[in-house]
Amino acid sequence: MKICGLxxxxxxxxxxxxxxxxxxxxxxxxxSKRDVTIKEAKIIVDILKKSDIKAVAVTVSPTVEQxxxxxxxxxxxxxxxxxxxxxxxxADTIPIIRAVNIxxxxxxxxxxxxxxxxxxxxxxxxxxxxxxxxxxxxGVPGSGKTFDWNSIKELEITEKKLFLAGGLNSGNVAAAVKxxxxxxxxxxxxxxxxxxxIKGKDESKVKAFxxxxxx
Ligand SMILES: O=C(O)c1ccccc1N[C@@H]1O[C@H](COP(=O)(O)O)[C@@H](O)[C@H]1O
Numbered sequence: 001m002k003i004c005g006l007x008x009x010x011x012x013x014x015x016x017x018x019x020x021x022x023x024x025x026x027x028x029x030x031x032s033k034r035d036v037t038i039k040e041a042k043i044i045v046d047i048l049k050k051s052d053i054k055a056v057a058v059t060v061s062p063t064v065e066q067x068x069x070x071x072x073x074x075x076x077x078x079x080x081x082x083x084x085x086x087x088x089x090x091a092d093t094i095p096i097i098r099a100v101n102i103x104x105x106x107x108x109x110x111x112x113x114x115x116x117x118x119x120x121x122x123x124x125x126x127x128x129x130x131x132x133x134x135x136x137x138x139g140v141p142g143s144g145k146t147f148d149w150n151s152i153k154e155l156e157i158t159e160k161k162l163f164l165a166g167g168l169n170s171g172n173v174a175a176a177v178k179x180x181x182x183x184x185x186x187x188x189x190x191x192x193x194x195x196x197x198i199k200g201k202d203e204s205k206v207k208a209f210x211x212x213x214x215x
Contacts, residue, residue, distance in 0.1 A: 001213050002163065003206065004058055005034035005142060005188035011201045012047040018210045021184065023048045024056040024079060028066045032142055033199075034188070042073040049074065056097060060141070064091050077132065081141050095132035097163060098125040102147045103139040115151055126159045135186065138166035144189030146172065149179040170208035177213075185213055 004024030006012055015023050025041045026034040036044070045055040057075040059066065061082035070078055071093055078092065081099040089096075100121045103114055118136075125131045134157055138145040146167035164182035169190030177185065191205040 001210065002056065002165075002184050002186040003188070003191060003201070003209075004056070004165075004186060005032075005192075006044050006201070007034055007036050007040075008200055009043060009047055012044045012053075014201055014203055014206045015048065015053055016051045018206055020053060020210065022054045022056050022077070022186075024058045024186075024188070025075075026058045026142070027070065028062060029058075029060050034142065038069045038073055041075075045074045049076070058141075061085075062088055064088055067091055070094075079135060081137070089128065089130065092130055096128070096130050097133040097135050098128070098131045099135040099137055099141065099165075100125070101137050101139055101141060102151070102166075104147070111151070115154075118152065119155060122155055122157060126157070131160055133161035133163050133184070135163035135165055136180075136182075137186075141165075142188050143167075146176075149176060152180065168209075170205065170212040173209065173212050 001020050002022035003015055003020045006023050006025050025044050026032045027038055027041050029035050048055045054076040056077040056079050057070040058079045064087050067088050077095050077097050079097040079099055100118055102118055122134055125134050138147040144167050161183040163184045163186050164180050165186035168185055168187045173185055187209055191201050191209055193202045
């Protein structure tokens, strides 16, 4: 399981306390309330790595300069939403988790187009050696919204690890796993406080989510 959007040493400590496989840190994306500086990220990375938790840099359309800083900070993986530039792919030395964001398909006429686009993106990513995993997520990353899990049933993700993200929480994760059968479940908003003014991860929600996944 992967818990994303860590912003402090305390958040990282919760992953160690309750047991997670991956910890995600948003960098170089100031639009996100979870964005931290690369210096702050490095402190979190060091804590995670000491406990054998894989540290994932969560990015949107990173530049080569940003990639170098991410690699220098010691991240194990880079999660890439948006565009993956050829120059970035060539300069990359760590495994990539390629995010595919699936737009809302509340317009029935557009459903096939959306799914075809997702299929194309997945097929393209599966051919890339440095891509270790494909992350299927809702339209807006980190929004806490789910997408229609049934819409991706026909996707064949055989070569890479499948990460399922988008609006997961302790109440829906069992149904999500049953429907999609991902290798890794990924959560961010679902383990945060109801009161948006309180930053960081809510311990009781982290515990409930991890229990729900393990049982
Ligand atoms: O969390 C963010 O703000 C974010 C910013 C930029 C790229 C990705 C981001 N979040 C990722 O979105 C998924 C799902 O999150 P949620 O559970 O729906 O809140 C997760 O992989 C986050 O790392």
